[in-house]
Amino acid sequence: MAKKIKGDPQCKECPLHETAQAVCLMGKGKVPSQIMVVGEAPGLREDDIGKPFQGPAGKLLDQMLERGQSGRTNKFTRKDIYITNVVKCRPPNNRAPKSKEMKACKKYLDKEFNKVKPKYVLLLGATALKGVLNMSKITEIHGQVIEQDGISYMPTFHPSAALRDPKKQDPIQSDIYEFFRMVEEGPRKYPDLDWEEVKDIHTVNSCIKDVKESEAVSFDLETTGLDWRAEGSQVNILAVATPQKQWVMSFMDGKLNKRHIQKQIVELLADAMKDKKVVAHNGKFDNSWLRYFYGVRFPLSFDTMLAAHILDENSPNGLKPLAAMHFKAPHYDIDSDTKKGKGNRKKLLKYAAMDVYYTLRLYYLFREKLKQDKELLRLFKHLVMPISDVYEDMEQEGVYIDLEKMDEIGKQITEEMRKEEKNLRNYTSRDVNWNSPQQIAQVLFTDWGLQMSKTTPAGGASTDESVLKELEGHHPAIKHLMNYKKLHKQYSAFIKGWYKRMHGDNRIYPKFKIHGTVTGRPSCVDPNLQQTPRDSKIRSLISAPPGWELVSADYSQIELRVAAMLSGEKVMKAAYQTGEDIHTKTASEIMGIPRKQVSKDFRKKAKAVNFGLIYGMGAAGLQKYAKEKFELNMSLGESKKYRKRYFEVYSGLPTWHKRQKRKARAYGYVRSLSGRVRRLPDIYSSNEAMRAQAERQAVNTPVQGFAAELTLMGLLQISEEFSRDIVKPIGTIHDAVLMLVRKGHLERTLPKIKKIMEHPRLLDKFGIQLTVPIEVDIEVGNWGEGVEWNLEEEATVS
Numbered sequence: 001m002a003k004k005i006k007g008d009p010q011c012k013e014c015p016l017h018e019t020a021q022a023v024c025l026m027g028k029g030k031v032p033s034q035i036m037v038v039g040e041a042p043g044l045r046e047d048d049i050g051k052p053f054q055g056p057a058g059k060l061l062d063q064m065l066e067r068g069q070s071g072r073t074n075k076f077t078r079k080d081i082y083i084t085n086v087v088k089c090r091p092p093n094n095r096a097p098k099s100k101e102m103k104a105c106k107k108y109l110d111k112e113f114n115k116v117k118p119k120y121v122l123l124l125g126a127t128a129l130k131g132v133l134n135m136s137k138i139t140e141i142h143g144q145v146i147e148q149d150g151i152s153y154m155p156t157f158h159p160s161a162a163l164r165d166p167k168k169q170d171p172i173q174s175d176i177y178e179f180f181r182m183v184e185e186g187p188r189k190y191p192d193l194d195w196e197e198v199k200d201i202h203t204v205n206s207c208i209k210d211v212k213e214s215e216a217v218s219f220d221l222e223t224t225g226l227d228w229r230a231e232g233s234q235v236n237i238l239a240v241a242t243p244q245k246q247w248v249m250s251f252m253d254g255k256l257n258k259r260h261i262q263k264q265i266v267e268l269l270a271d272a273m274k275d276k277k278v279v280a281h282n283g284k285f286d287n288s289w290l291r292y293f294y295g296v297r298f299p300l301s302f303d304t305m306l307a308a309h310i311l312d313e314n315s316p317n318g319l320k321p322l323a324a325m326h327f328k329a330p331h332y333d334i335d336s337d338t339k340k341g342k343g344n345r346k347k348l349l350k351y352a353a354m355d356v357y358y359t360l361r362l363y364y365l366f367r368e369k370l371k372q373d374k375e376l377l378r379l380f381k382h383l384v385m386p387i388s389d390v391y392e393d394m395e396q397e398g399v400y401i402d403l404e405k406m407d408e409i410g411k412q413i414t415e416e417m418r419k420e421e422k423n424l425r426n427y428t429s430r431d432v433n434w435n436s437p438q439q440i441a442q443v444l445f446t447d448w449g450l451q452m453s454k455t456t457p458a459g460g461a462s463t464d465e466s467v468l469k470e471l472e473g474h475h476p477a478i479k480h481l482m483n484y485k486k487l488h489k490q491y492s493a494f495i496k497g498w499y500k501r502m503h504g505d506n507r508i509y510p511k512f513k514i515h516g517t518v519t520g521r522p523s524c525v526d527p528n529l530q531q532t533p534r535d536s537k538i539r540s541l542i543s544a545p546p547g548w549e550l551v552s553a554d555y556s557q558i559e560l561r562v563a564a565m566l567s568g569e570k571v572m573k574a575a576y577q578t579g580e581d582i583h584t585k586t587a588s589e590i591m592g593i594p595r596k597q598v599s600k601d602f603r604k605k606a607k608a609v610n611f612g613l614i615y616g617m618g619a620a621g622l623q624k625y626a627k628e629k630f631e632l633n634m635s636l637g638e639s640k641k642y643r644k645r646y647f648e649v650y651s652g653l654p655t656w657h658k659r660q661k662r663k664a665r666a667y668g669y670v671r672s673l674s675g676r677v678r679r680l681p682d683i684y685s686s687n688e689a690m691r692a693q694a695e696r697q698a699v700n701t702p703v704q705g706f707a708a709e710l711t712l713m714g715l716l717q718i719s720e721e722f723s724r725d726i727v728k729p730i731g732t733i734h735d736a737v738l739m740l741v742r743k744g745h746l747e748r749t750l751p752k753i754k755k756i757m758e759h760p761r762l763l764d765k766f767g768i769q770l771t772v773p774i775e776v777d778i779e780v781g782n783w784g785e786g787v788e789w790n791l792e793e794e795a796t797v798s
Contacts, residue, residue: 027116035081037082037121041091042087046090057160072180082118086102086130087127122154123154126158140321166686167314190332190354193353195245195357204265204268208269210245214276216242218279219269237341238265239355241360248350252341263295270299277302281303283388302367310677317515319355319358320332320333373675390729393728397728397740398508399529417491420483427476441460448475451474494532508527510525511525540784547742548728549743550739552738554779559707564772570652572652581603587606604630604632605626605632609622613653616699623639661698673706678697683695716760718739
């Protein structure tokens with residue numbers, strides 16, 4: 001049986017010490033051993049037998065260890081390897097260990113390392129990576145060799161992850177194969193770079209000459225942080241690479257540390273890059289810094305991060321993991337202080353040289369991969385890369401905030417929060433921090449005796465929005481708590497949060513990610529405009545600066561229209577082709593009432609049904625969806641009746657659903673009309689839930705993907721056809737484009753903007769025929785409070 005550690009103060013600090021799982025299972029194997037394998041924690045089977053990795057994950061590990069040594073001269077069995085876990089006690093329900101449990105067990109893990117004296121360590125899973133090296137992001141750095149204190153570590157996913165998610169099996173097996181190659185042959189060596197530091201005018205000229213004589217060049221910056229507008233921000237390193245050499249310039253010290261000299265160098269390089277293939281990894285970020293500090297950008301033509309995403313949206317797209325995946329690059333990352341110029345100078349310069357070296361190698365690889373898929377190449381060349389430049393412009397412009405209104409709304413929200421806190425005090429006899437999930441859980445499930453329905457990942461009682469909605473009818477205070485939480489979120493995220501992100505110019509500067517989702521829909525961060533609530537008092541804070549009008553151009557029911565087009569559903573297509581309101585039609589058909597009698601409430605219910613069932617949602621899912629998204633109470637019986645009738649009316653939809661699932665099973669992927677691929681490896685999973693999720697994605701991804709691409713096509717053409725003196729796009733929010741239009745130009749620009757968005761020219765270039773009319777609704781004025789614009793009434797708006 002496992003060794004039980006008694007009376008040790010360190011062990012007693014572990015929260016598991018007094019539980020039934022408090023049997024401390026130490027590792028087993030050869031001592032000393034050059035190989036050590038570290039997992040996360042014992043499971044039930046390990047507790048019974050007293051040896052690590054004895055359950056299904058252990059059997060899979062044994063198979064992978066054996067396969068990973070195929071063809072090797074010296075093979076290792078369990079007898080030759082020491083195997084252990086970061087946490088020595090089994091957590092309840094086999095949950096992931098917590099940080100305090102890892103800390104309590106660290107003493108024993110250190111003892112094992114001192115006793116085993118390994119040269120090579122295989123870390124299985126995020127817990128092992130965190131517990132041994134205090135590092136995170138297993139998805140990005142798995143398979144990379146990390147040298148520390150004379151030991152070579154290689155992190156990979158835990159075998160149990162492959163049991164849950166079969167697509168993890170190949171990466172784990174590949175990592176284990178590379179691990180044993182390292183054991184036999186030693187760690188891979190750094191590439192023999194021919195890099196040079198640019199220190200003076202002579203080496204600047206040599207660099208410029210090399211760039212001019214090369215057909216392709218990559219570039220990269222090392223900066224003090226992520227926000228170029230933050231106080232004290234600066235560019236520390238500029239590196240460029242040609243096929244022949246890497247050139248690295250330190251802007252922190254030496255002869256290049258003056259801003260005007262740096263500007264001259266950047267201008268000379270930009271001029272030398274004309275008519276070249278200019279490559280970067282996340283070039284939008286680097287160009288944004290160059291524009292802000294030097295007023296110059298490099299003519300970016302190929303972004304390896306965006307290419308990686310379009311070639312495989314499921315894989316990591318960071319430069320280091322891509323270099324490791326495709327070129328078996330060693331782990332060469334450095335700490336954040338060194339990146340910011342506070343550490344070893346030479347190490348930072350070489351790090352920058354490695355970045356541009358691998359960026360250029362990835363360019364040549366990805367260029368060939370894209371050529372093998374003409375649809376993806378077309379999408380990348382004509383939409384993805386050009387739209388990256390548009391988002392770069394938008395991030396420079398920022399989003400204008402009405403500060404006077406923000407102060408007013410902030411005071412209103414604060415006063416409303418006070419009222420709700422007062423209301424909540426009527427239902428509890430003690431002081432409660434209504435922003436603390438733990439204290440809220442205590443009140444809900446202990447003081448008020450309500451039933452707990454959901455737990456957090458850490459095992460505590462969940463008090464999230466879905467839980468509160470379930471409890472709403474079971475206690476009169478829940479409605480006050482829900483309103484308080486909504487108000488607090490509005491204040492902290494959109495009043496206080498937006499204030500924090502301003503730089504004294506009435507603007508926030510969201511960062512947009514073109515590679516942010518697997519469907520191709522852009523995402524947004526810092527702040528995330530797409531999470532702005534529909535509440536008009538918050539949205540209306542987004543305004544236009546003096547001399548401009550804020551314009552919102554929003555695709556009407558775009559997912560329903562695209563779904564009608566892709567499915568070929570005749571009734572739905574006919575409704576759109578004749579201009580019939582689809583929600584009114586659905587309400588009439590599923591509720592059996594004349595269309596003239598369809599009330600606003602009936603139409604709202606039909607809206608929930610349309611958006612809920614378009615992808616084949618079940619009756620229970622529809623009931624939950626209607627409650628969460630539309631605040632509608634729908635019984636399960638009502639949901640079942642609506643679902644049955646809906647698919648009788650729109651009988652082409654189930655056929656389309658089946659067709660998409662068959663395609664996914666046959667090919668392992670589906671495509672959008674624009675050619676974007678959504679790879680669905682889980683379609684072959686033995687796990688029923690994962691397979692069902694892949695089937696749902698096979699249906700909805702082509703719809704959401706094309707809706708996003710249509711928005712981007714329209715945005716791109718608007719930015720190309722209008723001068724920024726007249727029209728300036730400032731952001732995308734789902735299927736809408738926000739832009740500024742100079743006052744006095746609405747009559748001339750809005751009809752053209754509407755026409756462009758309803759049929760951007762890239763549709764014709766891509767050979768896409770719209771069989772359902774696309775409609776765009778335009779509003780002028782503060783976001784969420786704008787006046788609807790149309791051709792007949794444009795004069796009243798202008």
